[in-house]
Amino acid sequence: MPYSKRIRSNVALAIAIAAAGALNFARSAESQNQAATPSAPAAATAELSPVPVPGPLAQPRSAQQLGVPALQTLAEVPEDNPQTLQKIALGQKLFFDPGLSVDGTVACASCHNPDRAFTDGRTTSVGVQGRVGQRNAPTVLNAVYNKTQFWDGRTKTLEDQARFPITNPSEMGQPSLDAAVAKIAAIPDFAQEFETAFGQPPNSLNLVRAIAAYERTLISFDSPFDRFVAGDPNAVDASARRGWELFHSKAHCARCHASVNRDATYFTDFDFHNIGIGILRHNVVPLAQEAERRIAKNDLPAVDQAAIQSDLSVLGRFLVTRKDADMASFKTPGLRNVLITAPYFHDGSQETLWDVMDHYNKGDGLKDPWLDEDIEPLALTENEIDDLVAFMVSLTSAEYKEIGEKELARQRALSRISRPQRDTARAFGPKQPQPKPPCQCP
Numbered sequence: 256m257p258y259s260k261r262i263r264s265n266v267a268l269a270i271a272i273a274a275a276g277a278l279n280f281a282r283s284a285e286s287q288n289q290a291a292t293p294s295a296p297a298a299a300t301a302e303l304s305p306v307p308v309p310g311p312l313a314q315p316r317s318a319q320q321l322g323v324p325a326l327q328t329l330a331e332v333p334e335d336n337p338q339t340l341q342k343i344a345l346g347q348k349l350f351f352d353p354g355l356s357v358d359g360t361v362a363c364a365s366c367h368n369p370d371r372a373f374t375d376g377r378t379t380s381v382g383v384q385g386r387v388g389q390r391n392a393p394t395v396l397n398a399v400y401n402k403t404q405f406w407d408g409r410t411k412t413l414e415d416q417a418r419f420p421i422t423n424p425s426e427m428g429q430p431s432l433d434a435a436v437a438k439i440a441a442i443p444d445f446a447q448e449f450e451t452a453f454g455q456p457p458n459s460l461n462l463v464r465a466i467a468a469y470e471r472t473l474i475s476f477d478s479p480f481d482r483f484v485a486g487d488p489n490a491v492d493a494s495a496r497r498g499w500e501l502f503h504s505k506a507h508c509a510r511c512h513a514s515v516n517r518d519a520t521y522f523t524d525f526d527f528h529n530i531g532i533g534i535l536r537h538n539v540v541p542l543a544q545e546a547e548r549r550i551a552k553n554d555l556p557a558v559d560q561a562a563i564q565s566d567l568s569v570l571g572r573f574l575v576t577r578k579d580a581d582m583a584s585f586k587t588p589g590l591r592n593v594l595i596t597a598p599y600f601h602d603g604s605q606e607t608l609w610d611v612m613d614h615y616n617k618g619d620g621l622k623d624p625w626l627d628e629d630i631e632p633l634a635l636t637e638n639e640i641d642d643l644v645a646f647m648v649s650l651t652s653a654e655y656k657e658i659g660e661k662e663l664a665r666q667r668a669l670s671r672i673s674r675p676q677r678d679t680a681r682a683f684g685p686k687q688p689q690p691k692p693p694c695q696c697p
């Protein structure tokens with residue numbers, strides 16, 4: 256296909272995918288099997304969301320919540336960026352200020368909205384000029400505990416993370432971090448608040464420090480499940496209790512979503528796995544070769560742009576490490592408040608928790624040579640699926656109780672008319688043999 260035509264069909268595909276997302280319906284299993292697309296930047300655009308104003312859910316949270324790992328929360332504060340009230344207040348203001356973006360239209364909070372547990376409810380995020388990215392916005396709640404940031408772990412600390420969305424052309428679009436600082440410094444209020452917080456005029460180091468300090472206050476525990484763990488057997492219903500048992504046994508979710516001894520703090524191993532999301536739609540070997548050719552491994556801004564703006568995004572952790580074992584693998588997300596953060600997975604491809612369960616139940620992706628060995632048909636019954644969903648719902652923090660009830664009703668209604676991932680025959684069938692990786696990979 257000539258290049259220009261290929262681009263056009265790619266754009267059409269990207270627009271179709273964005274439109275499907277906007278309709279809030281998960282893509283059908285059929286469209287998941289579309290042929291490989293070339294890695295030209297997705298040119299799709301969508302309407303920007305209004306920037307949220309900081310309400311009660313945007314406020315720094317108490318460290319006294321039930322279930323908070325108190326010592327670890329303190330240990331997460333770096334020595335060179337101690338928490339102070341002035342710094343946290345400045346960070347909060349910056350997080351909600353669209354003035355940080357190149358054209359004054361997008362704030363951190365545009366994609367990390369407190370009402371949606373600091374996500375945006377979209378399949379993939381939308382930045383300046385309505386540019387549609389390739390990845391679903393993860394929550395910022397409890398990001399303080401992450402060992403790495405982003406779906407592919409390309410940065411470690413919250414300070415390092417914050418500079419990338421500011422300068423990514425599909426997010427806040429600033430030509431440089433210094434350009435963002437110059438814009439902020441021109442606002443007298445901000446200049447004064449930097450002086451108060453840091454004793455210095457605005458600079459890029461303190462900009463990301465203030466934002467990180469605010470994010471370190473966004474901790475969210477105190478769910479019905481925390482009350483259950485603390486000894487109240489009636490804090491969650493029987494269905495959620497059965498779900499918690501299944502989580503460790505037949506469904507073996509805990510292999511990745513919790514550490515040993517039934518630890519109920521983070522619900523993640525902080526590691527990366529290929530669980531078969533999206534990979535069947537792409538031919539990853541040529542994409543991996545293209546990544547090797549085009550992007551130096553340690554060029555983090557280039558990796559960031561490729562992850563947000565191009566088809567190389569599907570390579571996941573491989574884009575960062577270039578290790579074959581990391582092909583199309585992504586970070587295990589924690590599951591707290593997961594009810595509120597739909598749609599799911601790094602590409603936002605699944606609309607409800609039932610769709611997520613259907614994916615795991617059939618052990619999708621067995622034609623994917625890099626699939627994690629822990630993904631296999633689970634033979635879960637419909638009741639068991641409901642129990643696992645009930646367990647995940649019980650991880651909703653107290654401040655999201657009402658929003659959670661509405662969202663559960665929405666997902667339940669949708670799941671009654673649409674279960675695009677359900678494949679009972681496969682869920683109850685044998686594990687299919689897996690092909691070996693074609694190892695011309697770099």
Ligand code: HEC
Pocket residue numbers: 350361362363364365366367380381382383388390391392393394395398401403404405406407413416417418420421425426427466562563
């Ligand atoms: C245009 C939407 C958008 C904007 C604006 C945006 N983000 Fe994000 N954010 C995302 C997406 C999408 C990801 C995941 C990207 C990836 O993994 O490649 C992400 C990831 C993150 C993560 C990592 C969370 C995790 O679990 O790995 C943090 C923390 C974060 N953003 C904070 C911020 C801050 C702070 C700002 C403002 C300086 C910001 N974001 C602006 C969409 C956005």
Ligand code: HEC
Pocket residue numbers: 502506507508509510511512527528529530532584585586587588590593596598599600601602608611615627629630643
């Ligand atoms: C082999 C490791 C592994 C196992 C086993 C596993 N998960 Fe996951 N889980 C992951 C990874 C990795 C992701 C992110 C994958 C992606 O987006 O490509 C994920 C994503 C999710 C998400 C989406 C969260 C979000 O914020 O988008 C949910 C919900 C979830 N898993 C629940 C479960 C449940 C329930 C089980 C058991 C039936 C389970 N997981 C088993 C590793 C695993």
